[in-house]
Amino acid sequence: MQQPVLNDRELVEMYQQGNEDCLTVLIERHQKRIFSAILFLVNNRELAEDIFQDTFVKVINTLKKGSYNEEGKFLPWVLRISHNLVIDHFRRNQRMPMVHDKEDYSIIESLQLMDDNVQDKIVKEQIYKEVRLLVEELPYEQKEVIILRHFADMSFKEIADATGVSINTSLGRMRYALINLRKVIEKKKLVLAA
């Protein structure tokens, strides 16, 4: 008989009651989205992994203290923590990642191609080259709005409140992000699946 799938809220509650396996399930469920969101912002694997780890240290501390109150919104909550840590990092270093050093670690290096056949590798490598261009060329504010809306599932109203701009500005940033991403994709003649 198939086990019912527990939702995030149930997993959080069971974890707070001492079931450590529930944290494993939550991480497995959301790790790709959370890590990718961080990586898109910082474009540096080691830094992204540090921030990912720090994010979950905060998550664990909050849950263990019983002070979590974002019912049913685990993923957006975690992504907001990670986003704040990214902002803290760049504030400490007094710069935002508008321009990236070409020698920096790129997103390509974080992708695992070991299990692919040759054809898959070629296709993936082409896509990952495009991703590096996207990550490197998109202004921070435009990456930010994509991550908060698409990865964190925050509404444009919530994004506007969180980033201190109007809804129209958030929408405008998303519009320009889409235009810029499309330009990069077209420039490289990447064929996207419809």
Place this chain on the structure above:
Amino acid sequence: MYESSTTHDLILYYFNEVELSDTVLIQHEIDCNPETEESYQEIVQVMDHIDQCMVNPSSSVIKNILNYSHSLK
């Protein structure tokens, strides 16, 4: 993509942030206007592309996190 107000509507539609009545109108516009449909498909394709590029952190990071949690028991 064409005028920004229309693009904003399509963005809101893609992310399910429009009222039901507007949803019907925008869907009708997408179905009937090739230019609108093309703009909407551009949004869908770019977002799909982002989805295809998501990656996992290393297993050692996950192990560190789980070990930290266990250490607080």
